[in-house]
Amino acid sequence: DFTIVDIINNYFINLFPAVFDYVLSDPSKPKKTDDSFHKCLRQHYNEIQPFGNAPTHLGRKIKFAFRRARMFTETLKVMINTIVSTDKVTVDKECRKAISRLHFCSLCSGEVEVKPCRGLCLNVMRGCLAGISEIASSWDELIVAFENIQLGMFKQNNAQELLSYLDGNVTDALLQAMDDGPRIYSKVMSLCQESQKSESDTPLFKKFVTPEGYQPSHPGSRIHSIRKDITSLIEQLEDSKGFFQRIADGLCRTQTIYDQEMQSDRCWNGSAVGRYMYAVPEANMISQAQQNLEVRITLIPDTNLLQVKDNLTHIRRELNILHNEELMLNDESYKKMVSSGGGYSTQDRDAVVGDDEDFTEGLSGSGSGDSSTVAGSETETGEKSTVTTRPAGNDSGKQILVSASPGTRGAGTSQPSDSGDKPNSTARSVSMSFTLLFICAMLLRIQTSL
Template structure:
C-alpha cells in the first residue's frame, strides 16, 4: 500500500514537472501532504478525505496564482500569499476537479480502509482463539483419551471416532460458536473484494490523480483573467518584477516520463490470491474437531478402538453435535458456559461484518473501537479455570501474571501489526522475507490450540 501511494505521488510530481516546471517545486510539498493523508486514511487514521482534498487545492492556489495567473510577480510575501489563499476558497478556480477527486478517492479508499481493518480483526480473532486456555474438564478428558490406554499397555490403540468427537467437540464448544460468524466474515470479505475489483479499485483511482490535478491547474490557467481581477479586488495589486528580471511562467509541455511501475503484480492480483487461500479456511472453526479426529487422532472404521474405559469394536455412546448447547448431552466432557473471550470475539465479528456488508457506515473512532473492544483487554480469562488450572484473570502489572491471551512478534507488511508467536504466525496478506513478498493466508506451523489438543500434557 505504501509503495502504491508513493508511486502515484511520484507520477503527480513528474506530471507537474513536465507540464509546469516552475510550479512543480512549490507544489511538491502540497502533493506530498495529500498522498500522506490518503495513505493514513486507508490505514485507519480518523481524518476526512474531503477536507484533505480541500486543503490540497487551497494550498496549491498561491503558487498557481504566482506562476500561472500572474506570471512575472515577485515572490508573494506571507500576508499577500495568505490573502490569495483565502480568496481562492470562494473562487472555485479548479472547476469540478476537487469534487471529482474527492468522489473517486472516497469511493476507492473507504473499501480498502474497511478491508485492512477487517484483516486486522481477522488476525486478532485467530490469535485470540488460538491461545484459549483449555478447561480442567477438557484437559482431563484429553488425558483419559490419550494416555489411559498406556496404563493397560495399549500403546498403539487409538480412540474410537465417536469418542474422539465427543471429547474434542466438548473442548472446542466455544470455538464452534465462532463458526457461523467466521463464515459470514469470509463471505463478506469475498463480496467486498469482488466489489473492489468491479469498480472501487484504489490502484486505478490513484493512477488517475495526476490527470485530475493537471486538469485542475489547466482550468485555473484558462481562467487567469477572471481569477486575477477577483484576487486584485480582494487583496490589492501584487508587486511585479523589475524590468529585465527573469520571468517565471509556463514552460512548454515536455514528453511525460512516468516513473516505472514497482511491480508487474497488481493489487488486484494480490487480492485474488488472498481470496483463493482465504476460502480454504471458511469452515475452520466448525470443522476443527472433525479434522483432528479423522485425520490424526481416531482409529479407522472397523478397527478396535479405545472408548475411554476399554477396547471395543465400536463406540456406543451418543455422539453430540458442535456448539455450546449440544454439549448438554455430552457424556465425556462437562461444558458449563460459553467462553467470555470468545463472546467478545463474536461481538467484534458481528460489527465488522456489518461494515463489510455496507449495513453500517463507520463513524469517527468506530473501527478502533471494534479492534480494541469497549473494555480493558487485560483481566480477561479463557475457559472454565481457576488458580489450580494455571490460568488467571487478574490482569498484569508489576509482579503480577500476564493475561492468558498473548501476542508476540510476527511482521505484517500491510497491516504493520505484530501478532503471533513461535507456535503460530498468521499471514493475512503479505509477509516479507529478505525483501521477497509471499502471499499466503495460513498457519506457518500447527495452531497452538491444535497442538494442545493432540499432545495434551499429563
C-alpha cells in the same frame, strides 16, 4: 486540525492564482498583478470554483482510500489475534478426563493395537472444542466482508494508486479550468477588477483550443504492488471458512490414531472393544451441552473466546459499513463530476489507473455466497455435513478436509466426496497447523508491507 479534504482544497486554492496568471490569461497582453489581486482570487475561490468539483471529488476519494487502508490493517490485526487466542485455549478438567479415557483406557485393558472409535473421538473433541466452534460463524462472516473490501483496494480508489496518479488528477482539474475559461475570467474581473491594473482595455483572457477527445496521459504503473500476497491470502482465508466449525472433526481424521469407520466394531468404544453406540451431536455449544454423553459441557462462556467473537463481529460491521459507503461514493462520483456554476458542465474526468481484470477475474464472486461444498462435520451415521466455500459452477472446486491433532500429531487425509469425486482429482487435505501458520505469516507480511 486539517483533514485530507481541507489539505486538497487548500492546495487548489493556492494553485488558482498561478493558473489564472500563466494558464488562463494571455501572456502577450500587458498586465500587472500584485499580491492583493492574488489574495482576492484566493478569497473568492469558493465563489468562482475554477476547478469545478474536481478538488472535492479527489479529496473525498483519497480520504476514503486511507480509511479503507486503515481498516484493512485493523482487520489483519484482529485475524492474527483470533488465531493466537484460539491456539491458547485452556482445557478444563472434564475435557482432560475424556481425552485420557479416549487414548489410554484401552491400554489399561490390554488392547494395545485397537484404535479409539471415530464416534468416541468426535464426541470428545467436539465437546472439548465446543467453545471454539462458537466463533465459526463470526470468522466466516468476517472473511466475506474482508473479501468485499480488499477488492476495492485494487480499483480506482486505492490510496497508493491515487497518490501515484495525483499529477494526472491535477491535470484533469487544469483542463476543466481551461474549458471553463470564459466564465472564470468574467467572474474574476467582476470580483477582483479593482485589484488588477492593466495597461490596456483589451481582454486578457487566453483562448484555448483543446484537441477533441484529448485525454491527459498518465505514467505507467510505478507501484510495487502487494497484489500477489493479498491474492494468496484471500485464497487461504477462503479455504478457512468453516474451519473453526470442523476443527474437532479434523483432529479425528488422523488414520494412524483413530478408527475412520463410524460403524466399526473393532475399535475402542470407551469401555470395551466394539461398536460405539452413542449419538454424535452437532458441533455447537447448545447441542453439545444437551446431548454429549462423553464430556460435560458448561454453558458459561470462556471470557477470552467471548472477547474474540466480539472483536470479529465489531470489525465485520465496520467493514460492511465501509463497503456500503464505497458503493454510494462510486455511484455519486460517476454522476457528478461536473464543473462550476452557471449551468456550464464539462465531460467527466477522472484519474486513469491500471487494469484490474487480471485480479478481479481470479476473485470473481468473492463474498457472493454462491458456492459448492467442502467436507465438513460428520454425524453419527457417518454422513458428512457441508460448509460452502467455492463459487457455484466452478469445475475446479475442491473439497477441503482440515486435519489436526493435539501437540505435534496430526496429518491431513483426503477422502472422496459423497458425489463420487476421486481423492486424487478433487479432494485435498489442509492441515490445521499449516493453514493457520500460513495465514498468520501472510497477515504479518502484508501488514508490514502496508
